[in-house]
Amino acid sequence: MPLAVSTARVEITPQPGQPMAGYGTWDGPREATGTASPLWARAVCLWDDGYPNVIVSVDILGVGAQLNAGVRAALGGEVPDTDLMLLASHTHNGPALPDGLHPYISYNLTDTTVIDAYGVWQRDTVVQLVRDVLAGDRTPVTLDYRVASQSWSRNRAGLSYRETAVPVLTARGTDGDPVAVLYSYGCHPVAAGQQDEWYADYPGVASAVIEDAYPGAKALFIPGPAGDQNPPGPFSWSQAETLGQQLGNAVTAAAATPGRWISGPFRNSYREITLPLDITTTPSNMAAVRSLYVARQTAPGLYPWYARHGEVMVDQIDQGTYKTSIRVASQVWKLSGSPTLQIAMVGGELVSGYAVYFRNRYGGANGLIIGGYANGCTCYLPSNELLPPIKTGGSYEGGWKTDHPGIAGESMTVYGQIAHCKAGSAGTEAALISALNTQLA
Template sequence: MAVSVNKVDITPPAGTPMAGYYEFLPTDRLSTGVSAPLYARCTILWDNGFPNVIVTADTLVIPRAVNQDIRARVSALGIAGSDFVLTATHTHSGPVLNGDLNPLIAYGIADSSPQAWAVQDAREAFEDAVVQLVSDTLGAVRTPCTLDYKVGTATFAANREGLTYNERDVPILVARSLAGAPLAVLYGYGCHPVSLGSPANPTFNPDYPGVATATIESSTGAFAQFLLGPAGDQDPSQNLTRGTALCQSLGQSLGQTVANAVATPGRSIAGPILTDYQEVSLPLSIPTASTMTADFTSRLNDVAWDKRHATAMLAQIQAADYATAIPLPLQVWKLSGGTPLRLALTGGELVSDYGEIFRSLYPNRSNDIWIAGYANEVPAYIPSDTLLNSGGAQHYACGWTADFPAIGGGAMEFYGWIGHFQGRPPGTSTNGVQQILTAALTGMLA
């Protein structure tokens, strides 16, 4: 084994529209500057000379078109598709990328507006920076290393949808020099990076993962990189006041937890590294055209984002041109030597039920498997049957609302889909999203 690391500043210029917090007008979320730089970070694990590349970027999401463009260009560098991971840290203080959610529906950014031109510039600069980062890291020093793994604990995530599970596990993979010094740290946690809230003076900032990463690096001398876990229904506790102080507090706490864990080696991990990358098609629940037309027409009288979504969906119904399923990338890295460690990465905003589903497959839970979301492409929230059937406390991650349960609502509005995901009704054999995703990923993990 050997390891190479590198990072690049990807902070766009002031005036670029910022992602997240859809309730604002586009002019309210134009960046006024930078309170902390945004980075793309790259770690390459060399397994007998073969590169396994993982890039994390301080963006809200990776849109499908952006992932596909970057993958094609990285492939030209000689990296196999399953050996390349691209993830978003999901900071809500990063830039809108072209196709990030749906710029018109989510943020009111019209195609011909100056904001749209800034978004396109941000996308092109981001793609170029990531590809150059991978190229530079491939050519960087390869330091011989060993790998070890352990799981820490953090307790500030709370389930915002009112379900019982709160994420606690902090997976930590460390590459060490042959003398035992930490060289690179991959770590994760499942909590939305929204600790800053949406200030009146919006500036680019990686949120608590940026503070945690800086804390780890200053404490250990190692390069650090964050993977967001199944955080779709996990927020910092509502008892905490969002802002700069909370961001610093949570980030320092998480970072120190990781730094303390790095001080002593965990379980030895070895290659070969076996990789797989597949796409699954997740079906939407689509009612009749007449039902959709009636419901979306009623929504034209709702708040601005409801109206924008309804207008776009009525146009799709009129043209009989709308999606009935959503592609979702799944990826697995299995570090197979000795007691294996499985790194399972899914696209989308994965909710915590899936963390429980996959951890329960293994006797030592997070000691055997590391679950991460927000990987490669983020087309939507990925709700479990529990959320699809109940709606949850917010009727957001489930993708439907109580007033119009047949059509896309909640988070599906802002991602621009006409329907919510298909669930599996109790007592039926219908394959819904949960069954399709779990069967496909379980097969890849075997």
């Protein structure tokens, strides 16, 4: 089937003075003093026999549920949910947003007027970006695929998994030159550390390197299974520039000559799945949970967002508004080829153990691009090996702490959840694997 590509991008850099994203602040929000590099929203539309398949990547910490729902509601008559993929680059030096991380718990923000207004502007900007790419010039292309590699990502959770695969999907014009380059890597974009200027971290550097190498082409970063993967330290501006340059060079080299051919038709699916939290809602247990969260508010030696989290949880328990599960988007695109190439993206901070499992089942990195931070981001998505009873000693990615292992801790505090994910055969891992297996089969 004939393939074509249209591309668009728009700058989304906020003004200085706005609160910045990141994971927890002590007394108040970290505010930007300037711009180290612009933040962008990029869109690539892969036209398959006239039908659009749109990928949007935004230089923000995470696509929140409000942004995901708002963009999809506005575009419902223009591009189906199955054919629209919304990604966040997960930079930690982007803007704080109204949802995703809890603004009060994470940043001690009691007045959200500024970030609420930016959230509305960003939603409208992304909607217009999608409309622009749908209306843009369509360049006839061929698609080809290679897997490059990088070796600097490390597993910060102490597991054996280490991301090395760098999938590269290249759209070439009739002259053979790249028109669009879609690439992925599973590593947290925190190489710069927490700075006081807007900055897209290593993915922003890599995209600029690729676009400089192929003038007129657009580079779009697909976040891989980065939940438990970190770059090497020490984190600094120079480290982010170095790692971004290395990744950009690897992708540029991979895109220099065609890989294996990929074609239409596309077969896409999108669903939202329910994943259970480890919470027992009997009155006696909820009274005990409430007592623990009261104690957390004055417990010594904890980060201050633990106290704010405890305050919010007590209020939710008293009001009966706490949630016992999370909703996560699960999206799969199947592209024809020999073998088929599948792109599987989920709405959370996917840890690398899932990538190992699914690559083993579906052709390795040659047959599967997999990642997270897509279509809403509600929390980390830990595997059983990061949850009790398999894991001991607490786990940031697992969302629990040894002071009170039966309630939320670590990453689940800044995400504003009441409990960590449920382990075992009826837990988060089983539900996520079942859902994705159904879509990938």
